[in-house]
Amino acid sequence: MFRHTTLRYATLALLLAGALFQALTAGYFGLEILTEILILAMLVLALDIVAGFGGMVSLCHGALMGVGAYAFTILSTSAGIAPPIAMGGAVALSGAIAWIIGAICSRSHGIYFIMATLAFGQMAYSYVFEAPIFGGDDGLSGIRRLDLSLIGLNLNDSRTFALFCLVLLGAVYGAAVLILRSGLGRSFSGVMHNEQRMRALGLTVWRVKADVFGLSGMIAGLAGTLAAQHIMYISPGLLTWTVSGEALVVVILGGLGTLVGPLVGAAAFVVLKHEISGITPYWHLAVGLILIGVVMSRSNGIFGWIEKRWGARLDRRLADATRSQDQKEVTTDA
Amino acid sequence: MAHDLGFWVLQALNALQLSMLLFLLSIGLTVIFGLMHFVNLAHGSLYAMGAYVAASLAAVGGYWMGFFLAPVAVAGVGVLLYSGLIRRMRRAGPMAQVLVTFGLIFALLDLTRIIWGDLALAIDVPASLSGRLTLLGIEYPVYRLFIIALGVAIFATLAFVLGRTQIGAMIRAGVDNDCMAACLGINVERLFFIVFCVGCGLAGLSGAVAAPLLSVTPDMGLQILIPTLIVIVIGGLGSLRGAIAGSLIYGFVQTFGAVLAPQLASVLIYALLAAVLVIKPVGLFPAKG
Amino acid sequence: MLKTRELDKKFGAVHVTRQVSLKLERGERRVILGPNGAGKTTLFNQLVGELTPDSGSVHLAGEDVTSLTVAQRARRGLSRSYQKNTLFDGLTVEENLGLAAAVHTGHATRLWGDSLARPEVREIVQEVAEQVNLMPFIHAKVSEISYGVRRQLEVGVALATRPLVLLMDEPTSGVGPEMSKAFHDLLNNLPRDLTMLIIEHDMDLAFDVADTITVLNYGEVVFDGAPNEARGSSLLREIYLGSWEDA
Numbered sequence A: 001m002f003r004h005t006t007l008r009y010a011t012l013a014l015l016l017a018g019a020l021f022q023a024l025t026a027g028y029f030g031l032e033i034l035t036e037i038l039i040l041a042m043l044v045l046a047l048d049i050v051a052g053f054g055g056m057v058s059l060c061h062g063a064l065m066g067v068g069a070y071a072f073t074i075l076s077t078s079a080g081i082a083p084p085i086a087m088g089g090a091v092a093l094s095g096a097i098a099w100i101i102g103a104i105c106s107r108s109h110g111i112y113f114i115m116a117t118l119a120f121g122q123m124a125y126s127y128v129f130e131a132p133i134f135g136g137d138d139g140l141s142g143i144r145r146l147d148l149s150l151i152g153l154n155l156n157d158s159r160t161f162a163l164f165c166l167v168l169l170g171a172v173y174g175a176a177v178l179i180l181r182s183g184l185g186r187s188f189s190g191v192m193h194n195e196q197r198m199r200a201l202g203l204t205v206w207r208v209k210a211d212v213f214g215l216s217g218m219i220a221g222l223a224g225t226l227a228a229q230h231i232m233y234i235s236p237g238l239l240t241w242t243v244s245g246e247a248l249v250v251v252i253l254g255g256l257g258t259l260v261g262p263l264v265g266a267a268a269f270v271v272l273k274h275e276i277s278g279i280t281p282y283w284h285l286a287v288g289l290i291l292i293g294v295v296m297s298r299s300n301g302i303f304g305w306i307e308k309r310w311g312a313r314l315d316r317r318l319a320d321a322t323r324s325q326d327q328k329e330v331t332t333d334a
Numbered sequence B: 001m002a003h004d005l006g007f008w009v010l011q012a013l014n015a016l017q018l019s020m021l022l023f024l025l026s027i028g029l030t031v032i033f034g035l036m037h038f039v040n041l042a043h044g045s046l047y048a049m050g051a052y053v054a055a056s057l058a059a060v061g062g063y064w065m066g067f068f069l070a071p072v073a074v075a076g077v078g079v080l081l082y083s084g085l086i087r088r089m090r091r092a093g094p095m096a097q098v099l100v101t102f103g104l105i106f107a108l109l110d111l112t113r114i115i116w117g118d119l120a121l122a123i124d125v126p127a128s129l130s131g132r133l134t135l136l137g138i139e140y141p142v143y144r145l146f147i148i149a150l151g152v153a154i155f156a157t158l159a160f161v162l163g164r165t166q167i168g169a170m171i172r173a174g175v176d177n178d179c180m181a182a183c184l185g186i187n188v189e190r191l192f193f194i195v196f197c198v199g200c201g202l203a204g205l206s207g208a209v210a211a212p213l214l215s216v217t218p219d220m221g222l223q224i225l226i227p228t229l230i231v232i233v234i235g236g237l238g239s240l241r242g243a244i245a246g247s248l249i250y251g252f253v254q255t256f257g258a259v260l261a262p263q264l265a266s267v268l269i270y271a272l273l274a275a276v277l278v279i280k281p282v283g284l285f286p287a288k289g
Numbered sequence C: 001m002l003k004t005r006e007l008d009k010k011f012g013a014v015h016v017t018r019q020v021s022l023k024l025e026r027g028e029r030r031v032i033l034g035p036n037g038a039g040k041t042t043l044f045n046q047l048v049g050e051l052t053p054d055s056g057s058v059h060l061a062g063e064d065v066t067s068l069t070v071a072q073r074a075r076r077g078l079s080r081s082y083q084k085n086t087l088f089d090g091l092t093v094e095e096n097l098g099l100a101a102a103v104h105t106g107h108a109t110r111l112w113g114d115s116l117a118r119p120e121v122r123e124i125v126q127e128v129a130e131q132v133n134l135m136p137f138i139h140a141k142v143s144e145i146s147y148g149v150r151r152q153l154e155v156g157v158a159l160a161t162r163p164l165v166l167l168m169d170e171p172t173s174g175v176g177p178e179m180s181k182a183f184h185d186l187l188n189n190l191p192r193d194l195t196m197l198i199i200e201h202d203m204d205l206a207f208d209v210a211d212t213i214t215v216l217n218y219g220e221v222v223f224d225g226a227p228n229e230a231r232g233s234s235l236l237r238e239i240y241l242g243s244w245e246d247a
Helices: A006-025 A028-054 A063-078 A083-104 A112-132 A158-181 A184-195 A195-200 A205-231 A241-254 A260-279 A283-297 A302-334 B005-036 B042-060 B062-089 B094-116 B143-165 B166-174 B180-184 B188-210 B220-235 B239-260 B265-279 C040-048 C070-076 C095-105 C119-131 C147-159 C177-188 C202-208 C227-232 C234-246
Strands: B130-135 B139-143 C002-011 C014-024 C031-035 C055-060 C078-081 C165-169 C195-199 C212-217 C220-225
Touching: A006 A028, A006 A158, A006 A260, A006 A302, A028 A063, A028 A158, A028 A184, A028 A205, A028 A241, A028 A260, A028 B139, A063 A083, A063 A112, A063 A241, A083 A205, A083 B265, A083 C070, A112 A241, A112 B042, A112 B094, A112 B220, A112 B239, A112 B265, A158 A184, A158 A205, A158 A241, A184 A195, A184 A205, A184 C095, A195 A205, A195 B094, A195 C070, A205 B062, A241 A260, A241 A283, A241 A302, A241 B094, A241 C227, A260 A283, A260 C014, A260 C119, A283 B062, A283 B094, B005 B042, B005 B139, B005 B166, B005 B188, B005 B220, B005 B239, B042 B062, B042 B094, B042 B130, B042 B188, B042 B220, B062 B094, B062 B130, B094 B220, B130 B143, B139 B143, B143 B166, B166 B180, B166 B188, B180 B188, B188 C234, B220 B239, B220 C165, B239 B265, C014 C220, C031 C202, C040 C070, C040 C078, C040 C195, C078 C234, C095 C119, C095 C147, C147 C165, C147 C177, C177 C202, C195 C202, C212 C227, C220 C227
Parallel strands: C031 C195, C031 C212, C078 C165, C165 C195
Antiparallel strands: B130 B139, C002 C014, C002 C055, C212 C220
């Protein structure tokens, strides 16, 4: 079950401050990187909800994001629907598809679950690749960003768009916390801890799994609509399983089941990618080695490692501080 | 659309050839999983490595040098992987293992790019296997027939080794219950090591065999990984029977799907996998229960 | 309240449950005795739906539930505890009870609001924690409490769904004799209208709680009656105590 610790709040504040600073001061290239981080962060939040809190390690979240991107593009360009409604429709569609995948895969566990989600992701990829309306390998372009001129915002400005993504990411983070703390989210964690017992208590396990997977799919779809608007061009590459694999890597590098960790992971991953690919074309080698190192170190990613080292100490110090303050109040009362 | 007999024979042979190639790859992966509960996602990268080694050796000493030495070289890489990584990950959960081998995919992909470059390599079919053979009224490349024969031979050998020999009995005992096997005095760790290396060798062999058919590129390992995983999940993890059944199903569905229903072909196999997982969540012929 | 009609189950050639017919009245406390391998747990698994019988039927509060799933039977008021602790290990005692209570109140699948903060859920948690003496440990994690307390929680989680019928699979398994006695007192203090079916290994302790006793041997009911009859029964002594001493 998800809890906010002092360390998590502190990290969130730090991340927010960093993102705001970057959004307000960076040039075009810096803003592009920031937006890339924010969109990836949204995708990995979606993945962490299901993988970190329900043990549903999905390899189709990249494809769900792709579904969001394609649905938004088709709806807003060929179908001529207003972009905000297209966004809503795309989010709903990816949520519905995710719900169905979650329902079908709810009986599979471990490696079988991973394979099953992989199969569904690849199915979506093949479909998009083959069907003529999706433009095949060439992809689709001509995507317009949301028109927010009513409230005086121009999203075609990269700074505004980055801030827009940041606001949405904040909202998604809040939604993720609410989902995990809801009755549904708690039951979902309960299923991860002990599925047999939850069933024996009378819970319809597949429904809970499907519901949360669907919600997570909606978030992935939202990330997809943003990705489409960001690059203003989409191709089937968005749906390949390696995108899901990379998202999983980011979740693991950041810290599975911590929500905050994957955000750290997303920032680290994108920055690292750009830094390393500036030095050598072989950045996959570096990422691979880092991943192997992190997993073999047995810690729960970067953030998990930090939490283990400093989290408990920080909480204890704060608890001590509040207690001595309480005592002072008691003595003054007396 | 009417098809004559020749068409069906041709497609059936194509399907068989694809099946056998996948069988060579999946058998190593599935037995490693059955025995060690270890999913080696980097298995496809080992296949790519086999193809590269075979291509390089073929340029120096001809096709057969690559054919025989590539599996040995890849098994050697297997030895390194086992002692450096896999053994230490034995006690870690399946999730950690999937991730470590996922990291390996990345690392091996770039390593092959560093060693062999980004350009595709080509390798010629050996003179003794070039040309075509007339069979049931159609002409079919000898090399492809060779692959089918090789697959059948390896299947027969493995069936014999697993079913009739002592080491086979030990492996089956280990797949069934590794703790119990250890209690019976079987050196399970050594068994793991041998099976892992043989599995890697077979991956190398399939790379060497596939090299003349496809162009050898760094991402060929990634491309073959998904079909291989589909094969072992449809067949059921851990069993020889599952690997051959899964390979045949994949080969035939893919080949006939592509010629009979081209619009559906790519989605068909994934839909089949999904159906299998829904109806039998552990595959058609799992090694256990 | 709970009734079975000629339940039969075979695992291959082994006949694990033979034509078992049981009838529990509302508020009845029945103990199932029998040596190891008599088919007690297999019978339980068929009652709750984790196993499907080859033939025969299970009725709960007058309804045939034989074809219902585990979760459906649980929602109709059939709750079980396990012989081997089946708890939510990373969570606190309060959260363990709360998860179960939320399923009962219907908050377990709601997207709005924290189920554990609901007054209805909190009330059940509080009440059950008092019933099974868990108040001192309410905020402790499962990993921080002793084995004996975990056994109490095991029953507590089953109780928190407010069942009509509570099935307990060796609630005192692995607990010392003194604690077992306290455990039986605890069971005796549960509301009288709760129907209980308990698998118990220790005969003397079983007599503490039982209104009626069923003895299983090789999957067959060999005795069904009041505890004092059971005490005097030579048949029971022979089957049960014979194998008891062998074990």
